[in-house]
Amino acid sequence: EIVIIPRVLCSVHCVLVTPKRKLAGQLNITRTVLHFSFDFLVEGTGGSSVFSKFKDKKDSDRKNELGCAERLYGCRDSLIRINGGLMQNQSNKIKHHRRWNIAKIKGVHWIRYLLQYTAMEIFFDDSNAPIFLNFSSQKDVKRAGSLLVSLRNDALFPKGSIKDKNSVISFVDRRVALEIAENAKERWKRREISNFEYLMILNTLAGRSYNDLTQYPIFPWVLADYASENLDFNKSSTFRDLSKPVGALDEKRFKDFEDRYLNFCDPDIPSFYYGSHYSSMGIVLHYLLRLEPFTTLHRSLQGGKFDHADRLFQSIDSAYRNSLSNSSDVKELIPEFFYMPEFLENSNSYHLGIKQDGEPLGDVALPPWAKGSPEEFIHINREALESEYVSSNLHHWIDLIFGYKQRGQPAVEAANIFYYVTYEGAVDLENMDDMIQKYAIEDQIANFGQTPIQIFRVKHPRRGPPIPIAHPLYFAPQSITLTSSVSSTISHMSAVLFIGLLDNTIILMNEGLILSVKLWLTTRTQLGGNFTFSGPQENFFGVGSDVISPRKIGTFLAENVKFGRQLLATMQINSDKYLILCGNWENSFQIISLSDGRIVQSIRQHKDVVGCVAVSSDGNVVATGSYDTTVMIWHAFRGRPSEKKMRTANFEISENDHIIMERPVHILCGHDDIITCLFVSTELDIVVSGSKDGTCIFHTLREGRYVRSIRHPSGFGLSKLVATRHGRVVLYSEIDLSLHMHSINGKHIASATSIGRLNCMELSCCGEFMACAGEHGQIVLRSMHSLDIVWKYPGAGKGITSLAMTREECFIAGTKDGSLLVFSVETALIRRGSMPQTSVKPSGAG
Incomplete structure (x- = not known):
């Protein structure tokens, strides 16, 4: 077997700066990978003296080969040799080789270290933390940074492909930073x-x-007030x-x-x-x-x-x-x-x-x-x-x-x-x-201490006035009302069990696996922060015409599966939109194109029925939970056609449209019963899974490492969970109708009891509010700080079976009889200019 060693395009000495320690070593850049090889541990500032001693270190290698440990001193910086026994315990804890995928880079910033422009910080679009590298000179950092940016753009947009301007990055020097x-x-x-x-x-x-x-x-x-029992934000003396x-x-x-x-x-x-x-x-x-x-x-x-x-x-x-x-x-x-x-x-x-x-x-x-x-x-x-x-x-x-x-x-x-x-x-x-x-x-x-890089050279402008209409849940939740109802267009009225939102489209799945896609209409335009309306009689928001007319998906669900929200998720890859459907009788999950309703990929790796699915907010990662008690993590395939052909040639993949990689990245274990609910986040590097056994388990996304478990207080099975990007997790059990909020670090924060059985729990885009709905037919808005009820919205006397919250903070609710209810800010209220200017504090609501 021929092993192809990738060609190193750039090799340079640098220091990897972390909060815990500073590591001196060699940075090697190939066409696809950034590789750091650890050489020695740095004590002190990690300044210019480190680079002057790379030569000393090289000269001392002969002695270390004889087994002696050596420590090289230079002012306050000392290079700790680790080949011998002196630092053996510490060196065992240090990863000697670190690799990063260049295609995952989302930003490269040229910054200072010790007030000198010799460093760069690299940011990634997956769960990898940013890395900070200091070089011996500006020339080295500019050469390495510019090469990384060029390679990253080439990896995402090979020659001949159409470049997406929003996805091409630049080396962020001072000009670009400004x-x-x-x-x-x-x-x-x-x-x-x-x-x-x-x-x-x-x-x-x-x-x-x-x-x-x-x-x-x-x-x-x-x-400025750290002595009062309560704070008054209307008093300037409260503030510094x-x-x-x-x-x-x-x-x-x-x-x-x-x-x-x-x-x-x-x-x-x-x-x-x-x-x-x-x-x-x-x-x-x-x-x-x-x-x-x-x-x-x-x-x-x-x-x-x-x-x-x-x-x-x-x-x-x-x-x-x-x-x-x-x-x-x-x-x-x-x-x-x-x-x-x-x-x-x-x-x-x-x-x-x-x-x-x-x-x-x-x-x-x-x-x-x-x-x-x-x-x-x-x-x-x-x-x-x-x-x-x-x-x-x-x-x-x-x-x-x-x-x-x-x-x-x-x-x-x-x-x-x-x-x-x-x-x-x-x-x-x-x-x-x-x-x-x-x-x-x-x-x-x-x-x-170091004064930051100066960004602005002229007086900074004041912030514009608040726009309550842009955040009605916070400023005036009571101004949201039921503004329109769209009857079912399906001949036999079947419950809307799923509502998904991607850009300006609404994805619907009715009972009986009937898929439809509609337009989400808004009649607002934003001009300099002011909102205008095109007609006096129009609704502010509404459901538009069909993008895909109702059609049945050609697959069969397992007999023991209850069809619902947990079986479906939407994702977008570049400009293409897809729906993921689980619960198939052959233990697979399927990817459905939302341009024509066609099944474009079917993946079968679980040993039992796939009972739930979740997609990360950036659309890069999919998590599936199964009756086989495992969770599998999958990466979305974001390659270009030329790359697909190459992969087909190398791995003999017959399927042309690969939306998700065929093999899972991780298989996560730990549950003793069916997985019922999931959350996955690349930002937080976390996978949260809930089970019928009453446990909620946290794993890291990048490494698949177990972190912690929390249990329902009574051991009841978990039915649903939601989690915010701020690290708040809410668990719901339909057995006792209880809601329990925990921090991502496992601390219990609050508990509440739902008003009736819940069919849906959805978060606002800001993550500050959770909307719950069910058989009782009303939408209950809760604070994600305390689980207190902020507001209740009466429905149309129909049980709500599905729910979504738009970017504009409207609710779209699906009902048992197939209707769609739209809750939005009352148009007339906005026109009269009577929008309340004071916010409703969630913790103070009844």
Whole structure:
């Protein structure tokens, strides 16, 4: 057998930077694969000294072949040889070879490391985490980054194929980053993305990375009240002044900073207000102390033990007060304050020490308004971030951190000047000959903090006004009513058991395997954030004509299968739309083209009936659950015709239309009974499966590794589950009509009892709401924060058998008699301009 070794197109030394450790090695790029070969572990900053020692390492290999361990020192960076026994235990835990599929790359960003443009961060469109690579020079990073982008585009669009402009990527250098930032700014102004999303985009474009603790993403303190029992978002005093840096928030302390700035006199060091920074590795480790790997990193920084308990992160209120009063503390927040309650709990029971008052330090003390719940703190802090006050003032903070007030005279006028080493270009490291001084400055940069890359050079605009119509479930759920009803077009009235949405089409499956596809009509156009209507008598939304007229699918279901929502899922590959149908008598599942209703692929790998299916939100992954108690994971085939022919030649595949790869990527086990419900997410790298045995099992998607199990409290079988991209999972059992919400990490958050038996549970696109419906004929809207009922929508006196929620936050409900009910914002209410401007808080609803 001839083994073809792929040709290496580029080979270069680099450092793989992760939060846990820095790995020096060789990066090899072939036409299809990015390969990193681990060489040695790096201690210290991982700066320029690493590359100067690659030669030393090569020279020392002869000695190591004789079995001796060697440690090479160079200022604060030491290269730990791992061929001998000295670091054997640690090296055993490190993967020596890592590979990434170039076709899965979705972005390559040229960014800084230690304020030098020698690094890049690579983002993937599957569940692979981003990777951060630092090189010895700008020339190396530009060569490797440009090659990766070119190879990725060639892999998706071979010569002769039609290129999709939206799928072609560019090497994100400063020019491209500024273009992306301008586009994101306009989307934020129009309220198309949230404050949180916008700040994450700006952080990424400014070179802030979860991989590099020395330039971690930055978020603002948004609240100023951590003492009240309840918060009033209508009072400006509830919020922090976003127009000032943290160091200027307290007038008394600021006077000291100002005096130092005005009276500072040093021929080599420019004047500065603040000697410490708002973001540094120490700040990240301070906040994330209770989570690994940050616990270990903190202890390593403190000589193998925890710092004194009174200096550790112990209270939200004291952390904020300290940032207002301590002359060496001007720190901002990190993103975890807005989505991750786990970092506030000492769930690993670390012995963090005893405070001066004699109390042991455990969980982080929360403000009274959090009611003792980390989840409630995160929820309210996130609501504050998205509030109208913050939306109207966030542009001031952006000016300070990422914008025109970051540098120059505007920064002086805004009292936003930090120690000079934190700024890009303040020190010319590239041309510095004194290596000892160079290493010392690199240490300073790594530990003192780094000001982000400046994105905007002019004043950032204010956000546009809120558009309640774009988010009616949040602003005014009571304004949604039953606006139209479409009777069944099928001669014998059969229940609508499935409603799927892809772009502007509605996919319907009625009892008896009758498929139809209709248009989803909207009569709105958006012009600069304003909505206009083409006619005074028209409904705002409606079901249109048939794209595919009703037709029976030519297959047979197994006798023991109850036909329903769990057997069907839609997916889109490029511009082609498909329906996946399970429950077949021959233990297969089938792919149906939604252009003509034809079965284009049938896959049979399970040993028993396939009872449920789920598709990831990006359409790349399909999960199937079976009566054989296993879950199988499948990849969608996104190749071009030329690639299909090649695969046919190599693997003798007779089927021309391969929508899904014929072999599963993983077979997941662990259940003792029929799999009844599934969720799969590439974003969260998770597969969640529910079973008739009452267990819900979590596996990682990429590796197929078991993570955890949770059980129904009474052991009843699970009938349905939904999960959000924020990591909330709701389980439903039709035996006791119970709903149970858990975090993706297995913590129970809330429980409720449904109003009657549920036939359907669907999430809003934003993930903040869940709509439930069943035999009682009404739609019940619940909060995905607490499971509280937000609103109830009476139906038309008919049992609801299927449900979908559109991007516009309309409900489309299918009934027992085959009708379609459309619930949308009442047109007349919008025209009169009487849309309520205050949001209905889910937690406050009855």
